[in-house]
Amino acid sequence: xxxxxxxxxxxxxxxxxxxxxRCNYSYGATPYLFWYVQSPGQGLQLLLxxxxxxxxxxxxxxxxxxxxxxxSSFNLRKPSVHWSDAAEYFCAVxxxxxxxxxxxxxxxxxxxx
Amino acid sequence: KAGVxxxxxYLIKTRGQQVTLSCSPISGHRSVSWYQQTPGQGLQFLFxxxxxxxxNKGNFPGRFSGRQFSNSRSEMNVSTLELGDSALYLCASxxxxxxxxxxxxxxxxxVV
Numbered sequence: 001x002x003x004x005x006x007x008x009x010x011x012x013x014x015x016x017x018x019x020x021x022r023c024n025y026s027y028g029a030t031p032y033l034f035w036y037v038q039s040p041g042q043g044l045q046l047l048l049x050x051x052x053x054x055x056x057x058x059x060x061x062x063x064x065x066x067x068x069x070x071x072s073s074f075n076l077r078k079p080s081v082h083w084s085d086a087a088e089y090f091c092a093v094x095x096x097x098x099x100x101x102x103x104x105x106x107x108x109x110x111x112x113x
Numbered sequence: 114k115a116g117v118x119x120x121x122x123y124l125i126k127t128r129g130q131q132v133t134l135s136c137s138p139i140s141g142h143r144s145v146s147w148y149q150q151t152p153g154q155g156l157q158f159l160f161x162x163x164x165x166x167x168x169n170k171g172n173f174p175g176r177f178s179g180r181q182f183s184n185s186r187s188e189m190n191v192s193t194l195e196l197g198d199s200a201l202y203l204c205a206s207x208x209x210x211x212x213x214x215x216x217x218x219x220x221x222x223x224v225v
Binding site for chain 2: 034036041042043044045046049051090092098099100101102103104105106
């Protein structure tokens, strides 16, 4: 069965520092991978997605993620965090030919000035 | 281009009642899926509709049901509400898997 693990429940960084949020997935074939961000009381906003091709994916708001098949990982990175990046981040895996996403438990990002 | 619209934004219901939530997808999107988000269980898939047909269903009791209309708008219904049904219900639409999924702002359901 497909699953997604986000090992970090809560991360705190200083504004301007670099960020890496971890995501590991379990899926038998090449997965569709997503990162979403959620502000309090809001829906989910798509940051980036990976289906195939270049394993380094660029997204919105300066985020990028790298797909590493050998490690079953899809970590999200940002070189310099802004206070407005404080939110909850969800990694998700999609199964081929179905519109069903399996989400990780999320990582809450706190940014200190 | 309008996003995914969910109505209402907030609902308060009493145990035993039923509730209907609505989702209008982005124009041209034929796939609509529903998710329940709670602090304890996180984001869980409820069901997905494509061209008025339910293609996938999550592991929820039969009290949870849904449908999709010919204009792709979708509704989900929860009957005999329980306290544990209190959650943020999110709807997502898609024009194809390769394009990703756009979520609405959700409906916050509180069961008292």
